[in-house]
Amino acid sequence: MTQYVTVANVDEKLGADWAPEADKERFVAMANAYLSAQGIQVPDPVPADVIMAGVELAAAAADGSLYAQQSQGTMTQKRVKADGAEVEKRYAEISTSNVGNAALPSRVQFALALIGPYKAARGSITVGYRRDCP
Structure with missing residues (x-):
């Protein structure tokens, strides 16, 4: 899984008290998994708007709204x-x-708007090499 955002990124943007210390790694992992599932193509280094999307998603994970089902x-x-x-x-x-x-929480909607330019068009084929592949 690609790492788009780190605990340090989230701490820098939201302050150290955004989540209990013991849970921060899990919330950031949830944010990175969510971003990976979006099929985005991101250059190296990760752009600031993708990091900000990860920050928003980590905060949504911390408040329980990232993977919450709306009925x-x-x-x-x-x-x-x-x-x-x-x-x-x-x-x-x-x-x-x-x-x-x-139906998505506002933080998730904002994150999706931030990563919009990095999403591959549906049905498109991306040619190239990924740096994180062995």
Whole structure:
């Protein structure tokens, strides 16, 4: 797995108290795994915007929102009646397509926007050598 971001990067951007010391390596590993799964092509050294995406993803991992499953969309309507004890809530539908990221936490959406320029086009073929391959 490629290392896009390090604990030192996250500490530098967010301060040393962004997560308990014992959990930082795991959260950064989760961020790097998420970035690797996006199929991005990144030059060496890693660009600042990709590092920032990793910082945001590590913070999302720390607050439990990186791999959280969203079961309902944003609330669009709420109605409450007092004496009749009526409650009504309506939620927007969650997009299951790859097009929308509306159901993703804001940190994850921001990270995906930062890495957008590094994503290979769907169906494209990348030719070259990776430095981390034996």
